[in-house]
Amino acid sequence: MISKKVNSVTEALTGVANGMTLLVGGFGLCGIPENAIAELVRLNVQQLTCVSNNAGVDDFGLGLLLKKHQIKKMVSSYVGENHEFERQMLNNEIEVELIPQGTLAERCRSAKVGIPAFFTPAGVGTEVAQGKEVREFNGKQYLLEYAVKADFALIKAWKGDEAGNIIFKGTARNFNQAMCGAAKVNVVEVEELVPVGTLNPNEIHVPGVFVQRIFQGEKYEKRIEKLTISE
DSSP states (O other): OOOOBOSSHHHHTTTOOTTOEEEEOOBTTBTOOHHHHHHHHHHTOOSEEEEOSOOOBTTBTTHHHHHTTOEEEEEESOOTTOHHHHHHHHTTSSEEEEOOHHHHHHHHHHHHHTOOEEEESTTTTSGGGTTSOEEEETTEEEEEEEOOOOSEEEEEEEEEETTOOEEOOGGGGHHHHHHTTSSSEEEEEEEEEEOTTOSOGGGOSBOGGGOSEEEEOSOOOOOOSSOOOOO
16 A cells, blocks of 8 residues: 655645646635645745636635735636635736636546546637637537646545545535546645545545545634525
8 A cells, every 4th residue: 555645734735836737626615725725825836827616715715825926827617706816817917717617627527537638518609719629519519628737736625544545525525526636746635634444435535546645634714605694
């Protein structure tokens, strides 16, 4: 058994450098790699391209990197609740590539399973199609989309073992599952790291073969993006 365990987030992010492309799991504030993002802020790496569903909020998640202008380009499916992201985009302070959400997920999954490109009907006849190959299948037009290319994937899971096998909890699976294995180096932070053999094999969402480094995060705020209460 090859142990994928590293002892800290600092060790886990060894090799992250200026100008790299990072896949960052999560959906809004749900299931985001909080410790890895905080370490990126501390390292002050610059000119990053971040591929994520959105950019969190102004003072949390990827919003922390935007605040320090560490992100050169955001590849995401929408702007979300981040006013700083919106401001930078409208003022041409950051490059933004908006991609249909399903297409973004499939581009990550394709990279993970070794598919270089695929055709999708999403975006045909819109700005998304500009400069892309369009082909007709069975009387319907499809766009050619390419798998993402990333240096690191930063993933958040609920529980994992030292071999890199991981389990997500609830909706925190979101983009994390598609992204884990899609980069050259896949880093997973977990709330609970257990010995090999502890996890039920039938409950594992991503096997350790897709993971290069795994560590237990020190703390998690798990903020709620939109709090809805009833009387």
